[in-house]
Amino acid sequence: MRVLIAPDKFAGTLTAVQAAEAIATGWRRQSPHDDLDLAPMADGGPGFVDVLHAALGGELSAVTVSGPHGASVPAVVLRVAGTAYVESAQAVGPHLVDGDAETASSRGVGELVLAAVEGGARTVVVGLGGSGTNDGGAGLLAALGATSDGTLDRGAAGLASVSEVDLAGARERLAGVTLVAASDVDNPLTGLFGATKTYGPQKGVGEDRIAEVDGWLEGFAAATDRRTSLEKGAGAAGGIGYALLVLGATREPGIGFVTDAVSLAERARRADLVVTGEGAFDFSSRAGKVPYGVAGVASEALRPCIALAGQVLVGSREMRALGIESAYSVVELVGEERAFAAPAEALADLAQRVARTWSR
Structure with a gap:
């Protein structure tokens, strides 16, 4: 299975590069034979x-x-x-x-x-x-x-x-x-x-x-x-x-600038699943944030898109309005204290659990 991993930074804890690597680490624990393509993202802000x-x-x-x-x-x-x-x-x-x-x-x-x-x-x-x-x-x-x-x-x-x-x-x-x-x-x-x-x-x-x-x-x-x-x-x-x-x-x-620079559309077409993420996934994500942009690219490529986030602050209806099939929270899995104390490990743990559902 080919998985495109395209997160934003997790503000205050992980850069986009670190977040992508953490998701990949956890995913490989569960599904070591999946082909992972890491594409750290940004929207013009930090990173x-x-x-x-x-x-x-x-x-x-x-x-x-x-x-x-x-x-x-x-x-x-x-x-x-x-x-x-x-x-x-x-x-x-x-x-x-x-x-x-x-x-x-x-x-x-x-x-x-x-x-x-x-x-x-x-x-x-x-x-x-x-x-x-x-x-x-x-x-x-x-x-x-x-x-x-x-x-x-x-x-x-x-x-x-x-x-x-x-x-x-x-x-x-x-x-x-x-x-x-x-x-x-x-x-x-x-x-x-x-x-x-x-x-x-x-x-x-x-x-x-x-x-x-x-x-x-x-x-x-x-x-x-x-x-x-x-x-x-x-x-x-x-x-x-x-x-x-x-x-x-x-x-x-x-x-859009970063999406073009990293050839995200082409990479999404080669993937079976697109994974994005950010620190707080809420409805403001629609205002030009990375998950909304990545989900749009995934939709055009006819690929499902899921999100891993520090916190998920939207319901299923709002989530789908943003183009995300499912969103998963680090805080809900490991608690707020560990999510901030060991963010890379906590995100990797979440990715491992999500891979059980989404990897073939």
């Missing part, structure tokens, strides 16, 4: 560069960039021919925010893009997701040479004094470079469904601060490109999507 490196090869270059509050943080640029891939979470992930969320800057992402361009890339793909910033991408623009009558690299709070922005310097630095924003987030920059209202609270923006912070981003949009701020994806990664769009980037779905 984006690692997954593409595993699939495409290329050269990884270590760089040092500014974290959300100015401290130096390590990151990498993946170069494959004339294309460079970078990941915003490496520079501005929530784990790097060590101060007020309202002053967290996206400058480091701009420095990543600049490092890619200075390294000779003619196309730069920026994976968006897992951001701890909410500054509309102002810090990114500042790193690339944009100027203003206020402060662009002090987070959303710095935008309170901004009324004019000159993007000429940034555009000049990127002349001849194609930018791609890899994200599945459809939110605009501001408003009821914007970056601040939707994602601000999980980044540390207080509920009582949302209106004012969103107002700062409104003013920033008015000073740069109000129309672009309303486009789908402008609110991705706290507005880094907006900054990239303002600089002429095209937007491609992160999961």
Whole structure:
């Protein structure tokens, strides 16, 4: 039996590569003669560069960039021919925010893009997701040479004094470079469904601060490109999507980008069963998450798709609406304590049990 194993990361415990290996380990215990094809996945968030490196090869270059509050943080640029891939979470992930969320800057992402361009890339793909910033991408623009009558690299709070922005310097630095924003987030920059209202609270923006912070981003949009701020994806990664769009980037779905890069459709057609997974499988998985994307590919290939997850938080009806035949929970099998203490072993145990049902 041929089994395609294509999970996302299990946030906080396992990378996508580690999750795929853990599932394969458990599956082999039960069905050692099955042919397993491992295809770790990502949607543009954490793990984006690692997954593409595993699939495409290329050269990884270590760089040092500014974290959300100015401290130096390590990151990498993946170069494959004339294309460079970078990941915003490496520079501005929530784990790097060590101060007020309202002053967290996206400058480091701009420095990543600049490092890619200075390294000779003619196309730069920026994976968006897992951001701890909410500054509309102002810090990114500042790193690339944009100027203003206020402060662009002090987070959303710095935008309170901004009324004019000159993007000429940034555009000049990127002349001849194609930018791609890899994200599945459809939110605009501001408003009821914007970056601040939707994602601000999980980044540390207080509920009582949302209106004012969103107002700062409104003013920033008015000073740069109000129309672009309303486009789908402008609110991705706290507005880094907006900054990239303002600089002429095209937007491609992160999961679709990775799916194409790893030739997932072709591999699914060769499989008898597709296995995906993530840390928490819930109905939000439909919003561009890996399991929904993998299930769609499996459906087109007329192959069944199942999910292994840390927790399963949907019923059978919702599960099938997401294209998943069955979903299985690590926490239900081994308990929450062991699921977090030994995540790879626990996931392998779950995979072994699931193989009893699904392997021939």
